Amino acid sequence: MDAPLPAPDALIRPWRTATLVASLVAAIELVLLLAAAVLLLAKPFAHAMQRHAQSAAFAPAKKHVAPVVRRQAPIGAPTLLRSETGVFVFNGNGRAHAASEAATRLSDRNYTVSGTGNAKRQDYATTVVMFKKGFQPEAVRLAHDLHVKVVGPLDGVSPSALHGAQLALVLGAR
Numbered sequence: 236m237d238a239p240l241p242a243p244d245a246l247i248r249p250w251r252t253a254t255l256v257a258s259l260v261a262a263i264e265l266v267l268l269l270a271a272a273v274l275l276l277a278k279p280f281a282h283a284m285q286r287h288a289q290s291a292a293f294a295p296a297k298k299h300v301a302p303v304v305r306r307q308a309p310i311g312a313p314t315l316l317r318s319e320t321g322v323f324v325f326n327g328n329g330r331a332h333a334a335s336e337a338a339t340r341l342s343d344r345n346y347t348v349s350g351t352g353n354a355k356r357q358d359y360a361t362t363v364v365m366f367k368k369g370f371q372p373e374a375v376r377l378a379h380d381l382h383v384k385v386v387g388p389l390d391g392v393s394p395s396a397l398h399g400a401q402l403a404l405v406l407g408a409r
Contacts, residue, residue, distance in 0.1 A: 327357060
């Protein structure tokens with residue numbers, strides 16, 4: 236006559252299944268919302284980071300940093316006249332015709348330009364004056380004439396690559 240009552244576990248199980256299904260749907264929705272947020276915010280964030288990196292790279296040097304002063308022995312006066320000083324100009328910044336334009340400026344200052352060419356790298360940040368052994372005073376004079384701050388001995392350039400010149404001018408981005 237009366238139907239028997241179902242077991243207590245049978246009444247609880249449909250609720251457990253419904254809870255698990257609802258939790259799974261909520262987790263999938265959360266993952267989809269996070270993916271949509273990443274897709275929407277990633278590109279503007281990447282552009283902002285790129286603009287910040289460019290502004291930091293091209294910003295002028297900070298004035299409040301104290302320069303490192305090294306004591307050097309006196310260099311002495313140049314022994315060669317500007318017209319006797321040979322300079323080979325290397326383009327190290329990647330800009331077209333930069334070496335020939337610099338060679339013209341050097342000729343206007345009465346330097347002898349022994350040739351122009353491309354440097355092995357095209358990513359020099361600053362312009363560098365390099366010298367053969369014994370021609371440091373001439374290199375310092377050339378750097379002073381061109382307002383170049385970096386002067387050093389030949390590094391990465393063989394003396395034969397200078398085609399008889401005593402100095403090498405490697406053009407950088409600045």
